[in-house]
Amino acid sequence: MDLLKEINKYKKIIEKKLEEVLPKEDCMQGKLCEAMRYSIFAGGKRIRPILNLKTYELISGEGYEKALPLAAGIEMIHTYSLIHDDLPAMDNDDYRRGKLTNHKIYGEAMAILAGDALLNLSYETMVSSILEDTRNSLLYAKAVKEIGSASGIYGMIGGQSVDMMSSNNITDKEKLNFIHNNKTTALIEASIVSGGMLANGTEEEIYALRQYGKAIGLCFQIRDDILDKIGDKNKIGKKVGSDESNNKLTYITLYGIEKSIEKTKELYNKAIDSLKVFKGKNTLFLENLADYLVYREN
Amino acid sequence: MDLLKEINKYKKIIEKKLEEVLPKEDCMQGKLCEAMRYSIFAGGKRIRPILNLKTYELISGEGYEKALPLAAGIEMIHTYSLIHDDLPAMDNDDYRRGKLTNHKIYGEAMAILAGDALLNLSYETMVSSILEDTRNSLLYAKAVKEIGSASGIYGMIGGQSVDMMSSNNITDKEKLNFIHNNKTTALIEASIVSGGMLANGTEEEIYALRQYGKAIGLCFQIRDDILDKIGDKNKIGKKVGSDESNNKLTYITLYGIEKSIEKTKELYNKAIDSLKVFKGKNTLFLENLADYLVYREN
Numbered sequence: 001m002d003l004l005k006e007i008n009k010y011k012k013i014i015e016k017k018l019e020e021v022l023p024k025e026d027c028m029q030g031k032l033c034e035a036m037r038y039s040i041f042a043g044g045k046r047i048r049p050i051l052n053l054k055t056y057e058l059i060s061g062e063g064y065e066k067a068l069p070l071a072a073g074i075e076m077i078h079t080y081s082l083i084h085d086d087l088p089a090m091d092n093d094d095y096r097r098g099k100l101t102n103h104k105i106y107g108e109a110m111a112i113l114a115g116d117a118l119l120n121l122s123y124e125t126m127v128s129s130i131l132e133d134t135r136n137s138l139l140y141a142k143a144v145k146e147i148g149s150a151s152g153i154y155g156m157i158g159g160q161s162v163d164m165m166s167s168n169n170i171t172d173k174e175k176l177n178f179i180h181n182n183k184t185t186a187l188i189e190a191s192i193v194s195g196g197m198l199a200n201g202t203e204e205e206i207y208a209l210r211q212y213g214k215a216i217g218l219c220f221q222i223r224d225d226i227l228d229k230i231g232d233k234n235k236i237g238k239k240v241g242s243d244e245s246n247n248k249l250t251y252i253t254l255y256g257i258e259k260s261i262e263k264t265k266e267l268y269n270k271a272i273d274s275l276k277v278f279k280g281k282n283t284l285f286l287e288n289l290a291d292y293l294v295y296r297e298n
Numbered sequence: 299m300d301l302l303k304e305i306n307k308y309k310k311i312i313e314k315k316l317e318e319v320l321p322k323e324d325c326m327q328g329k330l331c332e333a334m335r336y337s338i339f340a341g342g343k344r345i346r347p348i349l350n351l352k353t354y355e356l357i358s359g360e361g362y363e364k365a366l367p368l369a370a371g372i373e374m375i376h377t378y379s380l381i382h383d384d385l386p387a388m389d390n391d392d393y394r395r396g397k398l399t400n401h402k403i404y405g406e407a408m409a410i411l412a413g414d415a416l417l418n419l420s421y422e423t424m425v426s427s428i429l430e431d432t433r434n435s436l437l438y439a440k441a442v443k444e445i446g447s448a449s450g451i452y453g454m455i456g457g458q459s460v461d462m463m464s465s466n467n468i469t470d471k472e473k474l475n476f477i478h479n480n481k482t483t484a485l486i487e488a489s490i491v492s493g494g495m496l497a498n499g500t501e502e503e504i505y506a507l508r509q510y511g512k513a514i515g516l517c518f519q520i521r522d523d524i525l526d527k528i529g530d531k532n533k534i535g536k537k538v539g540s541d542e543s544n545n546k547l548t549y550i551t552l553y554g555i556e557k558s559i560e561k562t563k564e565l566y567n568k569a570i571d572s573l574k575v576f577k578g579k580n581t582l583f584l585e586n587l588a589d590y591l592v593y594r595e596n
Contacts, residue, residue: 028456028460029451029460030460030463032451032455080414081414084410089406090410109387110462112382112410113455115414116379117456117459119417119418120450120455121451123421123446127439127443128443130439131439134436137436137439138428138429138435141439142429145422145426148421149422151418153321153327153334153415153419157327157411160411161327161329162327162328164408164411165329178326
């Protein structure tokens with residue numbers, strides 16, 4: 001299996017769906033629509049929505065179509081979080097994926113609104129699917145709930161807020177753990193689990209997907225930290241070493257580069273292990289993706 | 299009927315529900331939970347969620363209980379929009395309802411996150427109700443969809459973005475119309491209509507509620523503009539005349555104070571007219587509320 005070819009194929013499917021859902025550029029709301037589109041189509045890897053579609057296929061034995069509203073919703077949530085994270089009041093980043101960040105082009109006010117609008121549109125899209133496919137309403141609702149709680153205070157936003165706290169009563173290890181589990185892993189895990197939920201997976205299957213999601217989510221984050229330290233600026237599209245110069249708490253600053261690489265391999269094994277439940281089903285994509293996350297260079 | 303007593307009774311009901319849904323102050327996410335609670339419990343009038351509960355009661359003939367998750371969700375959306383609107387990059391307001399705005403207390407980054415978290419929690423709360431009351435899942439989903447689209451680019455956020463545009467190709471009258479219909483009226487209308495939808499109202503009933511909502515929504519906004527011009531600072535909790543000094547496009551700047559007052563009375567008549575459909579049902583609260591909106595002083 002050619003993993004990158006497969007990723008590319010699914011990227012196109014997701015981008016077509018996003019094109020369908022996003023407002024056109026020349027809408028009455030002017031720059032707002034343009035700003036939303038700018039960040040959505042700024043070249044993301046689409047890892048989260050791809051995982052959603054692939055997991056749905058794995059568990060249902062059907063094509064990915066029914067999961068598309070969830071996949072689009074997940075990518076909109078991911079994108080809004082990046083727009084807001086980049087704001088001057090937050091991480092104050094000028095570039096993302098080699099392009100100017102949203103507020104550098106559209107101004108802070110519009111970037112705040114574009115983020116808000118994407119978060120809202122994500123739920124509009126996902127809730128619509130509950131109504132459109134009434135035979136599967138409850139499965140959709142269950143999946144949307146999973147995505148919603150992974151995105152909120154007990155997930156992504158909570159992780160981001162703890163990341164920003166300068167002083168608190170917890171140790172660095174506890175803090176890093178909390179940030180990793182919530183800021184990045186929670187939404188990756190929910191992307192995977194919600195695909196399985198929509199496909200009406202058994203409890204055992206959902207549990208296995210959750211373990212796989214936790215492992216590759218953390219692996220993804222640690223690899224990000226590694227790339228920030230030893231990556232190629234041209235490949236990752238932003239400066240390297242910015243975590244260090246910002247005094248950011250990362251796996252690398254806490255455990256060093258060698259132990260961090262070791263940890264990603266350990267997580268890879270965990271991810272592969274958790275897929276054993278699906279004996280007889282085609283888990284090749286999920287296996288190869290775990291492998292890719294350990295060694296990716298951007 | 300003592301309207302203010304009734305409003306107060308329902309305010310307490312809604313605040314109890316919000317207390318149940320919001321995270322506690324001493325949560326792991328630290329200041330984030332505190333910031334969310336600060337703005338939610340900063341003394342809002344709760345007009346939108348009250349209308350939601352009251353409309354549900356009117357159409358269903360039952361108590362308000364089932365509508366509570368929607369009412370709480372609507373108030374969280376309203377509050378997040380205020381937090382973000384007040385930010386330095388947007389309206390840059392230091393006070394709201396006589397209290398310091400969210401970012402003045404918690405800083406910009408936390409105010410952005412607190413807004414995001416409230417918007418997300420709103421959907422988490424509303425989507426949960428779809429799953430919890432499975433006999434009424436589709437009615438809940440329909441209501442959430444109505445609230446969602448009123449809050450997004452084709453509603454509140456769209457209105458806010460047009461309000462911020464300094465130059466565009468539309469006339470001032472068209473622009474003001476668009477802003478009023480979307481920035482304020484859309485969510486008020488949806489609060490009313492979604493209550494009727496959850497109660498499984500007929501098409502005729504939903505249509506009547508929509509007309510009532512459009513009329514009192516616009517009336518509410520024009521009265522706001524009037525109070526900014528001739529209101530009592532101590533009653534409204536912020537400076538008067540700020541629209542004028544900010545060169546804000548309002549009903550007053552466009553039509554003058556006298557015509558604006560006339561317009562609110564005209565809208566009152568429209569609102570009352572649209573309630574005729576409910577002959578035999580108790581629409582006293584909705585009638586009195588329309589009256590209150592025309593003459594309110596804060």
